Amino acid sequence: MTYDLSLLACTVLVAVVPLAPAGLVLMNTGLGRTRSAAHSMLASMAAIAVAALAYCILGFCWEGVAGGPVHTITIAGRPWDWLGRAPLCLRGVAAGAPWAALQVLLQVFAVGMAALIPLSAGADRWRMSASCFSTALLAGWTYPLFAHWVWGGGWLAQLGSNYGLGRGFLDAGGASTVQVVGGLTALSIVWIIGPRRGKYAEEGIAPAIPGHNIVYVLFGAFLIVPGWIALNAAGAILFAGAAPAQTALIAIDTVLCAASACLAALVITRIRFGKPDASLSANGWVSGLVASSAVCAFVSPWLAIGVGLIAGGLVTGAVELLELRMAVDDPGGAISVHAVAGIWGLLAVGFFVRGQMLAQVVGVATLLGVVLPMSYGLNWLLDRVSPQRSGREGERLGMDLHELGAGAYPEFVIHNDEFVDR
């Protein structure tokens, strides 16, 4: 019996990926309120479950694998591969095709991670059943459609061969397919469900509603790292043609990007507010990881540090801009961390890889011009059928009591002023 060591190494990498969503769940919960902590954890678990099923039953048939059956249209004499045509329920993934099965497995985790991003933005007010329906739309349609264009050999990946735009749109670790798609879905959700009650009063500036457990947040940020290294390395091997021998360099780039982004956020908040801000620094850390997903397989460690520094700076600015100027109430900073840093990472590939800029700009334009309106439209329709926002009572009591009937911390003494109607 012979063993394919590359396949074995890649399988081990994919098996480590779930640590990334686990860390993200912990961060999301820590950044929310005590009275919605259990709801946040359970909704995350439900979202991952729904995403896995929706992707495997329906989503994968739109995505398929590169070289598989597809729908194409011809524009100006050139074929545009716009949709996969694999059978339902993974019937196209044969037992004798372990690499294709590994691609599916990686994406089951990846789509689960994408589904967690809107949960962070909708914390404390998004109904669990609505979040499950929304996740089904994300995993069953939005994610696979865009992932087909990038990872399934679709028209964005073909920009190089069809039109001479570098090597086509490049995204090794899912900065676009996972992070920006999740971040833009989070923005759609926040636009639809609106801010938390008491966040934007009639007069004065928006008060900060701090997270309830910064230890969860920081531990989540640590836990996320091995999962993210595995995601970047496995993604680069499976979708960007990287050799397994590149894994160590990809890991170094990933860690350097995160480290520099965290330090950038820490220094900026120290200068701006007089003391370093723990939650923004943790968000800076994750923004570095998000940006690294785009660049990890294509740049040197020095450039990765530069990319991380800019990602950390961007996130601190974007969080403030969205919250105070744009009236976007995003408790976990998910839109800034995943959408803004992801877009920066994708553009950074264009800056640092020769001849790649136009393809990267076309990819970013597609995210903003197709994924955002589509995600907003689908969730808007869903909201018409089944309201996504919890009722007034849910916000007053907290999502734990309202939807689960019990709190995450039953021994806590509840103060009356927690339930003052605001």
Place this chain on the structure above:
Amino acid sequence: MKLAGMLLLLAGWGIVVSAVALFAGSGTRSLFVLAGLGVELLGLVLAFRGVANRPREAK
């Protein structure tokens, strides 16, 4: 305003895709791709303003 923003986002993407498909010269193509991206950014600003200008909740 938000609907107008969404329509501009789609229109901007249409310009980008048309530029890629129809222009062969890299200069013209780049110019039109950037123009499309500009239209998208305008749409994004409109969509954000549509939310930011929404009447705030009463105390």
